[in-house]
Amino acid sequence: MTDYRRLRVALLGAGAVGSQVASLLRQHADELADRAGARLELVGIAVRDVDAKRDVDLPRELFTTDADSLIVGSDIVIELMGGIEPAREYLLHAINSGADIVTANKALLATHGPEIFDAADQVGAEVYYEAAAAGAIPIIRPLRDSLAGDRVQRIMGIVNGTTNYILDRMDTEGAEFSDVLADAQRLGYAEADPTADVEGYDAAQKAAILASLAFHTTVPLDAVHREGITSIDKSMMDAARHAGYVIKLLAVCERLTEASGESISVRVYPALIDRAHPLASVHGANNAVFVQAEAAGNLMFYGAGAGGVQTASAVLGDVVSAARRHIAGGVGVGESTLANLPIVPVGRVTTRYQITLEVDDQPGVLATVAGILSEGRVSIATVEQTVVESAEGESGVARLVIGTHKALEQDLSETVDRLAASGVVERVVSVLRVEGN
Amino acid sequence: MTDYRRLRVALLGAGAVGSQVASLLRQHADELADRAGARLELVGIAVRDVDAKRDVDLPRELFTTDADSLIVGSDIVIELMGGIEPAREYLLHAINSGADIVTANKALLATHGPEIFDAADQVGAEVYYEAAAAGAIPIIRPLRDSLAGDRVQRIMGIVNGTTNYILDRMDTEGAEFSDVLADAQRLGYAEADPTADVEGYDAAQKAAILASLAFHTTVPLDAVHREGITSIDKSMMDAARHAGYVIKLLAVCERLTEASGESISVRVYPALIDRAHPLASVHGANNAVFVQAEAAGNLMFYGAGAGGVQTASAVLGDVVSAARRHIAGGVGVGESTLANLPIVPVGRVTTRYQITLEVDDQPGVLATVAGILSEGRVSIATVEQTVVESAEGESGVARLVIGTHKALEQDLSETVDRLAASGVVERVVSVLRVEGN
Known part of the structure; x- marks a missing residue:
């Protein structure tokens, strides 16, 4: 067996994903060492309650409630606690202690991503987060x-x-x-x-x-x-x-x-x-x-x-990438903000829509509805009109299902308001966007 | 605009994929420089015929028939000629000249992969080949x-x-x-x-x-x-x-x-x-x-x-990866042979099968067929028997569609031979494997 350099891996959290990560790290240690070019030594698992029941059997001596001591001296810190605090604080501590970090914490990245990435940039650490985007799917x-x-x-x-x-x-x-x-x-x-x-x-x-x-x-x-x-x-x-x-x-x-x-x-x-x-x-x-x-x-x-073991696959892929970087150098996944395009509010987006209305079943109603749409710059692609049957037979109400061409969200929403207030529309049953071509 | 280091990129081949790669490299030069951290300068395109008609317009002065001179001094060589020779020779030359290489040449990698990868290993070059595995699909x-x-x-x-x-x-x-x-x-x-x-x-x-x-x-x-x-x-x-x-x-x-x-x-x-x-x-x-x-x-x-522009996407992804490695170090895609598992012949594989037979439509035939399958260690999961109609009505022939449980390929193939020779089977219509669960 090759005599690999050892990398100290700390795990924060031992829930559904964390316990699987710990288990796989131990179970496939030799294979992971071959692939990473380094032996991934799980040095400890920080949890709130050392005696809590876990999904998988792990040696009790791995568990600690002292995350900060565990982080110090670790080469790779895997954060699978979820939530904002104390996850954020621990990750910043890990980065500033010289570790690369692997996290599945989408809430944290979506709210404090720039802070985490900036901190990593300043010390040359890397942030891996495959499991935060779409679970086990490599994206x-x-x-x-x-x-x-x-x-x-x-x-x-x-x-x-x-x-x-x-x-x-x-x-x-x-x-x-x-x-x-x-x-x-x-x-x-x-x-x-x-x-x-x-x-x-x-x-x-x-x-x-x-x-x-x-x-x-x-x-x-x-x-x-x-x-x-x-x-x-x-x-x-x-x-x-x-x-x-x-x-x-x-x-x-x-x-x-x-x-x-x-x-x-x-x-x-x-x-x-x-x-x-x-x-x-x-x-x-x-x-x-x-x-x-x-x-x-x-x-x-x-x-x-989602799923504990499935997500663990994505986390371990990141751990191997982090280990390879420790051995061979190079850059990790990181973030990239070099384009920094403006983000427009939803009102400025154009989409196709399907609008379902209940209207008075009377001559001229379709013309009125079509007129309101046209005034609102919403162009009709398809219309289907059916009579709504009630228990007593004819209800006097017709259902209109209108498919639109691409329209500006803001125009559409104002037009739907005008339809609702128009007097000929009994009820706006639904307004749904249509995606895909 | 950031003043990036320049990397010299040589392209071998200007067919459907090559001409798109050249075009995109020029068209998106600034964006690619930002992403790669280096300016990707297309220094030349080696082709057999400088005057041949291309799919896209490219400056004539980029073209040369002298691939070897183009290769010398290039940082990244993209091989999109296809075929074994001279692609193999050029890639080895590129590797030994200190370039990283990007190739979409599946025929070459499937037949001379180890030679190429070994040559790269010896000089610390990297081989990128995303486009060789499944076209534009990142796999x-x-x-x-x-x-x-x-x-x-x-x-x-x-x-x-x-x-x-x-x-x-x-x-x-x-x-x-x-x-x-x-x-x-x-x-x-x-x-x-x-x-x-x-x-x-x-x-x-x-x-x-x-x-x-x-x-x-x-x-x-x-x-x-x-x-x-x-x-x-x-x-x-x-x-x-x-x-x-x-x-x-x-x-x-x-x-x-x-x-x-x-x-x-x-x-x-x-x-x-x-x-x-x-x-x-x-x-x-x-x-x-x-x-x-x-x-x-x-x-x-x-x-x-497949497709020229689609495959070009995969090639350019590799070029950016190669450029990042030039700037930041690290390892490329490479190959990994550390498991080196034995490869078994197809006869030792187990699969489910669907066997379609035309048999004499007489009592006892199904029992005979089932007996031959059972002797051959092929276990039946489903059977459907239908009478084959001929123009004159009853044909005296029945069609048996047999779904098997998982069986050894070698057992199955011997069993089908015995069925064909059994006297009750008029014709083996088809034997197909069933994949997926």
């Missing part, structure tokens, strides 16, 4: 390295497993949101408090990280437009299916080219997507990132977006 | 870096666009192989001499490269079992569709665990795959690589497998 290196000679135009990602699981079951079973959510909570696919997932906060953090990398621009979390999926009901799902669409929660990161120059838009919302689009067949809790690049064309990266 | 870095802490169990790749285009059209249009091939040739999806594609040679080269990387083992091209798609006809396609399958030409790279230790198998053949499998929805000339890893689970990488 950081493709974006940073493989596409380094290309220009990313657009990313559409299904980056939250919980919401994809819920929407997929609503689509395939015709179930209601609340029923599927309750079931997902029972099965462990959703948290007891599902807010971070179903309101799109988790997806927004990942969108900020992906957009930063793809467009070489710092994207603060509050520049990401965010809508969740709680308003999606069975009738919207059924209507989408009828029209050849499926509803997915998408993280859209887009390069916009206007006369005044380039800018970007980053947004998370449920959208209609054609069933023939590769993203439409991403089922269950799986994730996928669809990338459109100027030269490479359409690429898709698919895999598990 | 090298995910395998080498992102999955460096994981263990790849299996790769199933659709890695040849021409054959996927042909099979997809046969599937969706119910067309015959020869008709679609002729059409593909007319449309530029297939070469005038389609042998390299339809006989699986191109896929086998890519399989050798992917398997080498995934299993840290040198895989010589002649260790790759190879079958093409010329035997696939409309009736097999129809039968596959009827049974819920689609036929795809797959490159399968598999880690085998036997009592005697680990080994690998690398093979290319047309196989049945369930329509619900992500690979089944890879349409047209697209490629996809499905990776099963111990920890990460199932991953898929999807995109354009």
Whole structure:
């Protein structure tokens, strides 16, 4: 066996991902040493409670509650605690102690990324974060390295497993949101408090990280437009299916080219997507990132977006990269902000829409609706009108499903307000964006 | 504008990919300089005929027929000539002149990879070859870096666009192989001499490269079992569709665990795959690589497998990586042969099969067939028997479609021979492997 140099690896956190990372580091020690060119010695695991029950068996003597002492003298610090504090403080300590860091902490990177990256830059440390962007799916290196000679135009990602699981079951079973959510909570696919997932906060953090990398621009979390999926009901799902669409929660990161120059838009919302689009067949809790690049064309990266052992794979890939850098030099993943494109608010984005209205079933109503749309600079691509049946037969109400050409978000939203106030519209049933070509 | 160090970039070949690389290098020079940390100066393009017509406009003074003079003094040499000689000779010259090399030459790497990599190792040069594995799809870095802490169990790749285009059209249009091939040739999806594609040679080269990387083992091209798609006809396609399958030409790279230790198998053949499998929805000339890893689970990488500008994206990503290494040090993609697992012949692989037979429609025939299978250690999972109708009505012939459990390839092939010679089997219609779970 080759006599490799030893690198001291400290682990912060021993939850679902952390315990798997610790276990794999020990189980595959020889193979990892061969690949990294260094022996990765797990010197300790910092946790809040040394005696807490873990997912896997690990020697008790590895555990400590003293993260700061563990960090000092470590070559690589892996942070898998989650949350902002004390994770931020520990990572800054690790960087300033001369360690490279590996983290899966999307909340921290999306909110304090620049602070962490700047601190690393100042001391020549590297920050690896493959697991923070889309779980086990390798997306950081493709974006940073493989596409380094290309220009990313657009990313559409299904980056939250919980919401994809819920929407997929609503689509395939015709179930209601609340029923599927309750079931997902029972099965462990959703948290007891599902807010971070179903309101799109988790997806927004990942969108900020992906957009930063793809467009070489710092994207603060509050520049990401965010809508969740709680308003999606069975009738919207059924209507989408009828029209050849499926509803997915998408993280859209887009390069916009206007006369005044380039800018970007980053947004998370449920959208209609054609069933023939590769993203439409991403089922269950799986994730996928669809990338459109100027030269490479359409690429898709698919895999598990979460899960302890799956995410551990991405973390260990980063640990091996960090170790190789210790041995052979070179640069890590880092961040790149050299383009620093302006980020436009969602109102300045153009998208196609599907607007569903209930209107009075009377002559002239369609003309009125079409007039309001036209005045609002929203051009109609398709219209389908059906009579709404009530229990007593004719209801006097018709349903209009209007597909638009690309329209400015701000124009659309003002136009929908005018429609709602127009007197001929009984109810705005839904307004959904249509993504993908 | 930052005053970057200049790196001299030499290009060998100006075909579909080469001319796009040259064009993009010039068009995006500033952006590439920012990303690479160095200005990438295209110092010349070596071609056979300086006056040949090119796909894009490039200054005439860049062209030269003297590749060797161009190579001397270059920091990065991009080889996009294809073929073995003189590409091999030029690359060795480039390496020994101190350049890092970028190549898309799968034929060369699959046959002379070790020679090239060894030469590079001896002088500390790096070899980048993202475009040689699956066109524009970023797969090298995910395998080498992102999955460096994981263990790849299996790769199933659709890695040849021409054959996927042909099979997809046969599937969706119910067309015959020869008709679609002729059409593909007319449309530029297939070469005038389609042998390299339809006989699986191109896929086998890519399989050798992917398997080498995934299993840290040198895989010589002649260790790759190879079958093409010329035997696939409309009736097999129809039968596959009827049974819920689609036929795809797959490159399968598999880690085998036997009592005697680990080994690998690398093979290319047309196989049945369930329509619900992500690979089944890879349409047209697209490629996809499905990776099963111990920890990460199932991953898929999807995109354009060929095309001048698409492949240029992968080449430029490599050029930027090579430039970063010149500036910041570190290691490139290289090869890794540290596991050097034995490669087993296809006879020792176990797979599921679908065997279609025409048999005498008489009592006892199924029992005879089942007996031969059982003696041959081939276990039956499903049987479907239908009477073959002839123009005159009853033909006296029945069709048996037998799905097997996993069986040893060698057992299966001997058993099929015995079936053919058994007297009750009129005709072995097809024997196809079934891949994916």
